[in-house]
Structures are given as structure tokens and as C-alpha cells.
Amino acid sequence: MKWFKGSIQVESSGKGLYLITDQISQVLNSLAAQEGMCYLFIPHTSASLVINESYDPSARLDLENFLEHLVPEGESWHRHTMEGRDDSPSHMRAILTHTSLSIPVDKGVLSLGTWQGVYLFEHRVRARSRNVLIRYLEVD
Amino acid sequence: MKWFKGSIQVESSGKGLYLITDQISQVLNSLAAQEGMCYLFIPHTSASLVINESYDPSARLDLENFLEHLVPEGESWHRHTMEGRDDSPSHMRAILTHTSLSIPVDKGVLSLGTWQGVYLFEHRVRARSRNVLIRYLEVD
Amino acid sequence: MKWFKGSIQVESSGKGLYLITDQISQVLNSLAAQEGMCYLFIPHTSASLVINESYDPSARLDLENFLEHLVPEGESWHRHTMEGRDDSPSHMRAILTHTSLSIPVDKGVLSLGTWQGVYLFEHRVRARSRNVLIRYLEVD
Numbered sequence: 220m221k222w223f224k225g226s227i228q229v230e231s232s233g234k235g236l237y238l239i240t241d242q243i244s245q246v247l248n249s250l251a252a253q254e255g256m257c258y259l260f261i262p263h264t265s266a267s268l269v270i271n272e273s274y275d276p277s278a279r280l281d282l283e284n285f286l287e288h289l290v291p292e293g294e295s296w297h298r299h300t301m302e303g304r305d306d307s308p309s310h311m312r313a314i315l316t317h318t319s320l321s322i323p324v325d326k327g328v329l330s331l332g333t334w335q336g337v338y339l340f341e342h343r344v345r346a347r348s349r350n351v352l353i354r355y356l357e358v359d
Numbered sequence: 360m361k362w363f364k365g366s367i368q369v370e371s372s373g374k375g376l377y378l379i380t381d382q383i384s385q386v387l388n389s390l391a392a393q394e395g396m397c398y399l400f401i402p403h404t405s406a407s408l409v410i411n412e413s414y415d416p417s418a419r420l421d422l423e424n425f426l427e428h429l430v431p432e433g434e435s436w437h438r439h440t441m442e443g444r445d446d447s448p449s450h451m452r453a454i455l456t457h458t459s460l461s462i463p464v465d466k467g468v469l470s471l472g473t474w475q476g477v478y479l480f481e482h483r484v485r486a487r488s489r490n491v492l493i494r495y496l497e498v499d
Numbered sequence: 500m501k502w503f504k505g506s507i508q509v510e511s512s513g514k515g516l517y518l519i520t521d522q523i524s525q526v527l528n529s530l531a532a533q534e535g536m537c538y539l540f541i542p543h544t545s546a547s548l549v550i551n552e553s554y555d556p557s558a559r560l561d562l563e564n565f566l567e568h569l570v571p572e573g574e575s576w577h578r579h580t581m582e583g584r585d586d587s588p589s590h591m592r593a594i595l596t597h598t599s600l601s602i603p604v605d606k607g608v609l610s611l612g613t614w615q616g617v618y619l620f621e622h623r624v625r626a627r628s629r630n631v632l633i634r635y636l637e638v639d
Contacts, residue, residue, distance in 0.1 A: 220360050220500050222638035224534070224605075254364070256398060256494060258536060258601050262612030264552040270458040272404040272450050277439040281447040282454060284436055289429070289569070296564055299557040307561040310551050314562060318550040318615075319601045321398050321459045323494050325364075330492055332402030335458075352610055354536060354603045356638070358362035358496070360500050394504070396538060396634060410598040412544040412590050417579040421587040422594060424576055429569070461538050461599045463634045465504070470632055472542030475598075498502035498636070 221357040223250050229349045231266070231341035234305075236279050239351065240336045244329060246353055252327045258354040259320045265309035265342045266349050267316040273336025286312045286342075309342035316340055324355070361497040363390050369489045371406070371481035374445075376419050379491065380476045384469060386493055392467045398494040399460045405449035405482045406489050407456040413476025426452045426482075449482035456480055464495070501637040503530050509629045511546070511621035514585075516559050519631065520616045524609060526633055532607050538634040539600045545589035545622045546629050547596040553616025566592045566622075589622035596620055604635070 227242045247257065261268050272278040290311045292304040299307040320337070323330040331337070339349055367382045387397065401408050412418040430451045432444040439447040460477070463470040469477070479489055507522045527537065541548050552558040570591045572584040579587040600617070603610040611617070619629055 220638070222534070224603075254362070256496075258603065260601070260603055260610060262610060262615060264550075264558075264612065264614045269454045270404075271454050272439075275439055275441075278404075278447065278450055281437055281439045282450060285430070285447075285451045288434075288436070290565070294568075296568070297561055299552075299555055299561045301555075307558065307565075310558055310562060311565045314549045314551050315455055315595055317458075318597075321400070321461050321601050323364075323398065323400055323492050330400060330402060332404065334404045335402060352603050356496075356536075356636075358360075394502070396636075409594045410544075411594050412579075415579055415581075418544075418587065418590055421577055421579045422590060425570070425587075425591045428574075428576070455595055457598075461540070461601050463504075463538065463540055463632050470540060470542060472544065474544045475542060496636075498500070 223355040225353045227351050227353065229339045229351065231349055232346045233344050234341055235283050236338040236340055238273055238336050239339050243337060243353060247324060247327060247355065250355060252324055252355060252357060253359040255324050255355060255357040257322045257324050257329060260352040261318055262352060263349055265313055267313040267318060267340045268320050269316045269338050269340050270320065270335050272334050274334050305344045312342045363495040365493045367491050367493065369479045369491065371489055372486045373484050374481055375423050376478040376480055378413055378476050379479050383477060383493060387464060387467060387495065390495060392464055392495060392497060393499040395464050395495060395497040397462045397464050397469060400492040401458055402492060403489055405453055407453040407458060407480045408460050409456045409478050409480050410460065410475050411478065412474050414474050445484045452482045503635040505633045507631050507633065509619045509631065511629055512626045513624050514621055515563050516618040516620055518553055518616050519619050523617060523633060527604060527607060530635060532604055532635060532637060533639040535604050535635060535637040537602045537604050537609060540632040541598055542632060543629055545593055547593040547598060547620045548600050549596045549618050549620050550600065550615050552614050554614050585624045592622045
């Protein structure tokens with residue numbers, strides 16, 4: 220068993236899904252990973268992780284619009300609004316999606332399905348620099 | 360530490376929750392698992408994983424109806440509709456539930472609570488054959 | 500590699516977010532943990548886990564109110580109501596949040612972001628005693 224500790228940086232330009240599959244794969248390549256588990260963890264409260272369809276751009280657009288509809292901004296009962304209308308909704312959208320993901324690695328690659336990609340989901344309006352922690356347990 | 364790599368196949372007959380606890384347990388039994396972590400990963404973008412109440416069938420029915428109400432089909436702003444009205448909503452329902460789960464194993468069995476079961480949640484209308492990846496890290 | 504198996508007890512006084520970061524940290528301290536992965540699993544179907552903002556109490560309040568608005572109680576189509584109006588909604592709120600979380604540990608502490616805390620989310624009205632399973636894989 221071997222253990223690797225790393226991270227990637229994602230420069231978000233505001234709300235939306237940012238595909239990070241390639242950045243994660245590059246980390247695994249640099250380690251000459253063979254087989255094991257890849258753990259992703261996002262240390263932010265207004266951005267999150269999701270795995271979903273990465274082939275058709277319209278699917279990504281619908282997912283982005285979906286969270287806007289599901290978690291409206293500017294509700295009268297919102298109290299946590301010091302940083303703007305998108306402040307509290309960004310936390311709500313984060314808890315509905317994912318802070319941690321565990322993905323099997325086979326023959327050095329993430330065991331994603333044909334249509335799957337790993338995304339960082341930015342929930343704030345302003346551009347931000349985001350961090351994703353990567354841990355890799357090699358079992359070979 | 361030992362490592363096991365497997366998968367199970369689930370034949371879905373369309374939308375709904377499919378209990379897969381027994382199939383996973385059978386895999387663990389066949390390995391003579393003792394203690395460790397069981398990782399589940401679903402390599403699909405329109406089906407997902409959830410752990411919830413598996414005793415009363417009415418709880419399952421309510422969860423199924425819940426996602427229908429929470430994520431309506433046929434919204435005017437949906438763009439990703441080439442495969443039908445259930446296409447985009449199936450991705451939305453998938454990101455609100457789970458792609459990966461990590462379950463402790465004790466004395467060879469999943470450490471589920473009394474009322475918990477592991478489900479594959481099929482979000483497409485048509486019957487499909489689905490795959491769930493199982494990784495098991497034995498620590499004994 | 501070393502493996503640790505433990506749990507914490509959380510006395511909930513009804514619906515709401517209960518910060519459990521310190522209880523988990525105490526377990527890691529007692530183990531003299533250095534580096535590895537911490538796995539959390541909640542064996543309940545009407546309580547769940549989330550990681551989110553733990554600095555401003557108004558953020559917590561908004562998240563609590565959010566699930567009340569997103570998953571209304573007393574819908575005409577609810578069938579699983581034997582234990583009350585909050586029964587079925589508690590399962591719905593649980594599947595939208597998390598049953599399992601995997602958090603990297605560095606230098607003995609959870610690799611949480613500055614504003615992140617780990618919460619148990621109680622979805623039932625009545626006070627309950629809840630259990631969270633902790634597994635820790637030390638890789639040093």
C-alpha cells in the first residue's frame with residue numbers, strides 16, 4: 220500500500236460547472252498510479268463536487284440552471300446575506316451536492332463511466348481560486 | 360491489508376429504487392470479509408446510489424414520488440432533451456443523490472443501521488442494465 | 500497502515516444542525532493520528548451528515564430553514580406518515596444530504612477549510628440519541 224497527498228487549483232470565473240477530470244488524471248499519471256482509491260475533498264463552503272454527464276454541453280447548462288431554480292436567491296427568510304444574495308444559496312447548493320467523493324482507480328485511470336466527468340461546482344458569482352484535495356491509496 | 364475489486368449488475372425496469380443490500384453482502388461473503396471499508400461507485404449519469412429506510416414499502420414509494428415533485432420534467436428551460444423528457448431531470452436527480460458511498464464493514468457485514476438499505480436509484484423511464492463498482496479494503 | 504474503529508454519540512434535541520467537529524477531533528487526538536483518511540457513516544435514516552459553514556450562526560439557521568422550504572411536510576401524496584408529518588420528509592431530507600463522508604487527515608487534524616464544520620443534521624422533531632461511526636486509516 221502506498222499513499223499520496225496532493226491538490227489541484229481551479230480558477231473559477233464565477234457560477235458554474237468546471238470540468239476537472241483531466242487535472243485529476245494528470246496527478247494520477249504523475250504518480251504512475253496503478254490500482255486503488257482516489258479521494259477528493261473540497262475545503263470550501265460555497266463550492267462543491269459533482270460527477271455527471273460531460274459529453275453534451277446542454278446537460279451541463281441544464282444542471283447549472285437547475286440549481287438556480289431549485290434554490291432561489293433573495294428569499295425573504297434568508298438571514299445570511301452579508302456577502303450578497305448568492306451567499307446563503309451558495310451554502311444550500313453546496314450541501315445538496317458533494318464535499319467528498321471516492322473514486323476507484325483501475326490501470327492508472329479513474330473508473331468513470333463513458334459519459335461521466337468530475338466537476339467543481341462554483342456557487343458564488345465572483346471569480347475565485349478554489350482548491351481540491353486529492354488523496355490516493357495505491358493497493359498494488 | 361487486502362484489496363478486492365468487483366461489481367454487481369442491476370437490471371432496472373425503469374424509474375425507481377432497487378434494493379441492492381443483499382447483492383453487496385453476497386460479494387462480501389464470497390470474500391470472507393472481516394473488517395474494513397466497502398466503497399460503492401456507480402459509473403452512470405442517470406442512476407445513483409442512496410442509503411435509506413428499507414423496512415416500510417411506503418417510505419420507498421414516497422422517496423420515489425419526492426424526486427418527481429422536486430425535479431419536474433418538461434420545464435421550458437430544459438435544453439438537454441434529445442433522449443426525452445426524463446433525460447435532463449435524470450441527471451439532476453443523480454447529482455442530488457450519490458455517485459459514491461463508503462460503508463464500514465464489521466464482522467463481515469455492512470455496518471448499516473437497523474432500518475437502512477442500499478439502493479440503486481434508476482432515474483430513466485426505460486429499463487436498463489446498470490453496474491455498481493465494489494471495492495473492498497480488508498484491514499484485519 | 501493502521502486502522503481504528505470508533506463512534507460518537509450525539510444527543511439531538513430535535514430538528515437542526517449539530518456541530519460535531521470537536522467530537523471527531525477528540526477521537527483523532529486520542530489515537531495520536533498523524534496522516535490518513537477519516538470515514539464518517541451515520542446508521543440512521545432520518546438524520547444525516549453535512550459539511551458546511553460553521554462560523555456565522557445565521558448560515559446554519561438558513562440551512563435549517565432551507566430544508567423546511569425545499570421538502571415541505573404534510574403533502575397530500577405522502578403515504579409513510581405513521582410516525583407523523585415529519586416521518587417521510589425526514590427520509591427525503593436525509594437522501595439529499597449525506598450518509599457517508601471521507602475526510603483527509605493531515606498532521607493529526609481533519610483537513611477542513613477555514614469556514615467548514617462537520618454537522619449531524621437531525622430531521623426528526625423529537626429528541627433522539629444518534630450515533631456516528633468513525634473509521635480511521637492511518638497511513639504514516
